[in-house]
Amino acid sequence: MPDGELADDEWHRLHPATPLLRGGLLLIAVGGFLFAQFRERLLDFVIGIADGRGQRGGGPGRDGDPLDWLIRSGYVPLALGALVLLVLVVILLFWLSWRMHTYRVTAELVEVRSGVLFRTHRKARLDRIQGVDIARPVLARLLGAAKFEVQVAGDDANVKLDYLRSRDADELRLEILRLASGVQAAKRASAGGSAGGAGGGGAAGIPGAPATASARLSGFVDDRVQEFLAPELDPNAAPPQSVVEMSAKRLVGSTIASDATLWLLLLIAGSIVTVALSGEFWILFTAVPLVLGFGSYQVRKVIKFLRYTIASTEHGIRVGYGVLATANETIPPGRIHSISVNQSLIWRPFGWWHIRINRAARSGHGGNGNQQQQQNAIVLPVGSRDDALRVLHLLLPGHDADELLPVLASGFGRDRGAGDFTTSPRRAAVLRWFSWRRNGFGYLSDAVLLRRGAIWRELVIVPFARVQSVAASQGPLTRALRLGVVDVHTVQGPISARLGALDVRDAEALFAHVAASVVTAAAGDTTHRWGVAAAAGAPPLVIDRAGAGAGAVSQEGAPASAASAADEPDSADKRVRGEPEERA
Known part of the structure; x- marks a missing residue:
């Protein structure tokens, strides 16, 4: 299918196998269960008719059985x-649901219409998009389909298209x-000139005589095999040096050496001590479901991230x-x-x-909202210090390594840092017993860094x-x-950007600097139209770190703004609004 054919302001339908994937499999499973339950009765009924016995399907011990009553009454055909x-009615409803579930993509919106009796029409503005997800469950991959979101x-504003053709999902994204x-993609402008050779060639899009059924089946099987064997990320979509891959040994080790495993071991140890003191061995059996559930969750987690990759694309x-x-x-x-980069005490000896x-965005494919949000928040399940720095370099584009890496390396350290961070005074040890030396803040040219925690x-x-x-x-203490x-x-979200136990003058300086920045x-932000900004060569935002206390911020080639929101430095509660709404 040519580029741009799905984003043509026209309404399109989902994958033809959508009814099967969304509900047909459940119907088949229920039918198989019923057949397995009543197969002996059906055999008795058929054999009884073949032998001409007066008692068809009956037998001792089956009085009052509804199936026996149907057979004796002659209502089986009915x-x-x-x-x-x-x-047939269920199949018709599935077909109507697929037929009436359509979508289209315009220059400003993604629209979805669905429903048979109760119609819904959902729209998503392109400038509010937070991401595009494609999920391919095993059965959907076998049929060449994919979930698109x-x-x-x-809250609950995501637009889902379950299911699309696998190739269509990639092109639509x-x-x-x-x-x-x-x-505007140049390929869309030239699609009209090339449509004559690519379109109108039949359902398979191949010019000339239609392919035979065996050829189409062979091509379908070849496509599925290639899809299973192909790498998750097309090598042409990202430069090799930007890709961070997961180490299987590190993933398994980090899963075992986790806080959750520690709590589980403590629970098992407590159960054993309780049994030893009370002599009630049944207490151990209460922990079996917990151990099995925890083990299956950890195994699913390892399998999920075994093929993990992260890379920078266009x-x-x-x-x-x-x-x-x-x-x-x-x-x-x-x-x-x-962004949150964290390390538990158990991971510290390994440097993970x-x-x-x-x-x-606060919803996703499968699961409840909070659990799915926690899963979607993970961009590096576990990695070394170098892996973490590389991922941060991807998440914070536009920074030179000479500027970014030393500051972040200081943020990972256990001490005050080499002048990159302003830390808590010694008297803060009353509130931060172990972490007052690390507790502090620093700046990048376009971001604020908050460092906290010792354990x-x-x-x-x-x-x-x-x-x-x-x-x-400020509170009383x-x-x-x-x-x-x-x-x-x-x-x-799961990340809280709160920093306490700062010297009051440092807190005022941090407040003033962030407020002005x-x-x-926000006034110079063009990331909601990142392609236009990149094509126009917009100058980067430059923030004078030396003027942090006064909040000196400027756009390169433009005069600095001296707007400070700290008009009352002694106020116990001061606030400035940077944006009135969530920006996309």
């Missing part, structure tokens, strides 16, 4: 007719991202995972609202790190253009210790 009619800012970037960050059932998502530029992100280390990075608001506050707390608010960054 019951079979009703069953066939019911199956457009993640949109807001590319077209949607091109339209969302603000650049239209954002591409994250893929899965072995048999695969999934991949593309996160466009400017859709990452905050974990990276999550906050995005504005569970964490580095939070918030781009200025994605900040919703910033607040500084912090006021007595001359300390302050700063909250950098972004969209709701947010206003300037």
Whole structure:
């Protein structure tokens, strides 16, 4: 199918196998279960008719059985007719549901219409798109189908297309991202000239005589085999040096050496001690379901991330995972609202790190909202220090390695850092017993960095253009210790950008700098149309780190803005709004 054919302002239907994948399999499973339950009765009925016995399907011990009553009353043909009619009605409803489930892509919207009796019409603005996900369950891969989801800012605002042809899903994602970037694809403009040779060639799109059934079947099988053997990420879609791959040994080791495993071992040890003291051995059996459930969850987690990759592509960050059932998502530029790099105490001897992100979209394929949001937030399940730095370099484009890597390396450290971070004073040890030396903040040219934790280390990075608001506050105890707390608010998610136990003057400087930087960054933000900005060669945002206290921020080639929101530095609660709504 030519590029742009699905993004042509026309309504299109889903994969023909959608009714089978969405509900037909359940119907077949129920039919198979019923047949397995009643196969002996059906055999008795058929043999009884063949032998001419007066008792057909009956037998001792079966009085009052509804099936016996149907056989003795002669209602079997009527019951079979009703069953066939019911199956036909269900099949008709599935077909109507597929027939009336259509979608189209315009220059501004993705629209989906669905429903038979109750119609729904959902629209997603392209400038609100947070990502595009494609999931391929095992059975769907065998049929050449894929789940397609457009993640949109807001609660339950995502647009789902289950299922599309696998190739159509890849092409549609590319077209949607091109339209969302603000650049009209050149291929769409030239599609009219090449349509004469590519279109009108039949259902298979092959000019000349139609292929035979055996040839089509052979081609279908070859496509499925190639899809299973092909790498998750097309080598032409990203430069090899930008790809971070998962180590199987590290993944298994990190799964075993996790906080959840530690708590499970403590629970088992407690159960054993309880049995030893009470003599009630049945207590051990209560832990068996928990162990089995936990073990299956950990195995699924390992299998899911075995084929994990992350790379930088033309239209954002591409994250893929899965072995048999695969999934991949593309996160466009400017859709990452905050980043968390964390390390637990158990992982510290191995030097492993974990990276999550906050995005504005809050729903996804399968699972409940909160659990799916936690899963979608993971961009690096486990990686070495170098892997974490490479992933951060992908998530924070536009930075030179000479600027980015030393600051981030200092953020990973256990001490105060080499002047890149402003840390808590010694008196903050009253509130931060172990972490007051690490607890602090720093800056990149377009983001604020919050470093906290000693046992569970964490580095939070918030781009200025994605900040919703910033607040500084003091409670009675912090006021007595001359300390302050700063909250950098972004969209709701698993990451909290809160830093406490700062010297009050440092807290005021952080508040003022972020407040001014947010206003300037939001005014010059063009990531919602990243393609236009890249084509126009927009100058990068430059923030004077030396003027952090006054919040000096400027656009290269433009005068600096001195807008400061800290008019009352002694106020116990100060807030400035950077953006009135969630930005895409």
